[in-house]
Structures are given as C-alpha cells and as structure tokens.
Amino acid sequence: MFCKVxxxxxxxxxxxxxxxxxxxxxxAPKWQYNEIKFSGVDYSGIDEVAAYDSMHKKFRDYTKSSxxxxxxxxxxxxxxxxxxxxxxxxxxxxxxKKCRTVIAVDISAAMLEYCRQQAEREGLTNIVFCxxxxxxxxxxxxxxxxxVCVAVLHHLPDxxxxxxxxxxxxxxxxxxxxxxxxxxxxxxETDLRQKIxxxxxxxxxxxxxxxxRGSGNSCEGRVQHI
Ligand SMILES: C[S@@+](CC[C@H](N)C(=O)[O-])C[C@H]1O[C@@H](n2cnc3c(N)ncnc32)[C@H](O)[C@@H]1O
Numbered sequence: 171m172f173c174k175v176x177x178x179x180x181x182x183x184x185x186x187x188x189x190x191x192x193x194x195x196x197x198a199p200k201w202q203y204n205e206i207k208f209s210g211v212d213y214s215g216i217d218e219v220a221a222y223d224s225m226h227k228k229f230r231d232y233t234k235s236s237x238x239x240x241x242x243x244x245x246x247x248x249x250x251x252x253x254x255x256x257x258x259x260x261x262x263x264x265x266x267k268k269c270r271t272v273i274a275v276d277i278s279a280a281m282l283e284y285c286r287q288q289a290e291r292e293g294l295t296n297i298v299f300c301x302x303x304x305x306x307x308x309x310x311x312x313x314x315x316x317x318v319c320v321a322v323l324h325h326l327p328d329x330x331x332x333x334x335x336x337x338x339x340x341x342x343x344x345x346x347x348x349x350x351x352x353x354x355x356x357x358x359e360t361d362l363r364q365k366i367x368x369x370x371x372x373x374x375x376x377x378x379x380x381x382x383r384g385s386g387n388s389c390e391g392r393v394q395h396i
Contacts, residue, residue: 198305202305203329206303213281215280216287218280219284222257223258230260232261236264236265239320239349243347245268247268248315249316250315251269251314251315251316251317252317252318254319254322255276255319255322256276263288271297274299275302276302285299286299298311304325313342313343314341314346316347317346319348320349
C-alpha cells in the first residue's frame with residue numbers, strides 16, 4: 171500500500187492513495203507558516219538522505235528506540251500509527267513489522283523515497299507514504315491509535331508548534347497516544363524538568379482523556395530530557 175505523492179512550489183499538495191482510491195488536494199492558505207521553506211536541511215537527493223542515515227546510525231540504535239516507543243504507546247498488530255516527520259524510516263520501518271499500518275509523513279520527497287525503497291527491500295507492504303508536513307498533512311483515513319514525532323517539532327516556531335500539536339490530536343482516536351521527542355536548547359530557565367512536568371500535569375487535568383496508559387503513566391515515565 172503505497173501513496174503516490176507530488177508537491178509543488180505553490181504549496182499545493184497532491185496525495186493519491188491506492189487504499190482510499192481518492193485524490194486529496196490540500197492547499198495551505200497564504201498566511202500559514204511555510205513549513206517547506208524552513209524545514210531544515212534540504213534533503214533534495216537520495217545521497218544526502220543516505221548520508222543522514224549512516225551518520226545517525228553511529229549514535230542511535232533504531233531498533234532499540236523503536237521498541238521503546240512501541241512499548242510506551244502500547245502498540246500491537248492491530249494498531250495504526252502515524253509517523254510525523256518520518257525521515258529515513260528510523261521508526262516507520264521497525265513499526266511496520268509490529269503494527270497493522272504505519273502512515274509515514276514527511277515534508278521531504280527524498281526522505282520518503284529513501285524510506286520507500288528500504289521498505290520495498292524489506293518486503294513491507296503496510297506503510298502509507300504521504301508527502302506533507304505537521305501543518306499540511308491531511309489525515310483522511312480512520313483515526314489513528316497513536317502518533318510519533320521524533321526530532322521534528324523544533325522546525326516550527328512556538329505558535330505553529332501549538333497548531334501542529336492540535337492538528338495531531340485531531341488525527342487520533344479518543345485516548346490516542348502521542349510520542350514526542352525533541353530538542354530543548356539550553357536556556358536561562360531554572361529547573362526546566364520541573365516546569366515541563368507541571369505543564370504535562372496541567373494538560374492531564376484539562377483533557378477529557380488520560381494522556382498515558384500502562385507502565386509509562388508517571389510524568390517521569392513520559393518525559394525524558396536529552
Ligand atoms: C532530524 S529528521 C528526523 C527524522 C526521523 N523522525 C528520525 O527519527 O530520524 C527531521 C525530519 O523532519 C522533516 N521535517 C521538517 N519539517 C517538517 C514539517 N514541518 N513537517 C513534517 N516533517 C518535517 C525533515 O524532512 C526530516 O525528514
């Protein structure tokens with residue numbers, strides 16, 4: 171199940187998915203933050219993408235971290251998970267072996283193509299590839315059990331981070347889970363860990379559904395600082 175994608179400079183996204191047999195055209199309004207322009211390194215070629223992968227594999231164990239995410243999100247063979255900013259497939263390729271469906275979303279066509287080639291090589295047929303971003307990916311399938319967003323959110327300014335998280339929430343079933351991993355740059359804030367924990371507690375008391383479940387239910391279990 172693969173998704174043919176195309177994207178052009180006028181920010182019109184065309185996403186055709188065999189599974190849904192429909193064409194979805196998403197046009198971002200002009201006032202919206204241009205997430206393509208500020209998406210970090212422009213991974214325009216497969217070679218650059220391959221270099222990213224070999225560099226990251228020197229200090230990351232993709233299998234180990236993916237297993238940890240799967241456990242924290244309680245994913246199993248019935249689960250559908252969206253990997254937002256999937257990159258080379260650090261999580262997607264592993265999760266596809268454990269979950270029913272993985273929807274791999276990335277702003278970069280080269281990243282997606284690299285990941286698609288790896289998936290083909292490994293005989294994985296349950297990944298839907300979709301070119302789009304945190305602010306522009308339109309989730310047309312049934313609501314997902316979980317979403318994963320690793321080392322991507324920092325690409326957006328704070329205001330748009332909130333918009334991205336709100337959009338992400340709308341893609342999830344009631345009680346759906348989000349695994350968010352990102353970079354916190356050194357700041358003048360004292361006791362950042364305590365502040366983040368308080369923020370998570372405040373969301374938990376505001377929300378209609380409990381955030382976590384299973385063994386990762388404590389704040390410390392859900393938040394890890396790097
Ligand atoms: C540092 S890589 C992380 C990739 C992957 N999640 C991983 O764990 O290796 C950041 C990825 O986010 C993508 N990206 C950047 N801005 C994005 C956005 N606004 N929406 C979706 N993906 C974005 C980039 O194309 C790149 O593939």
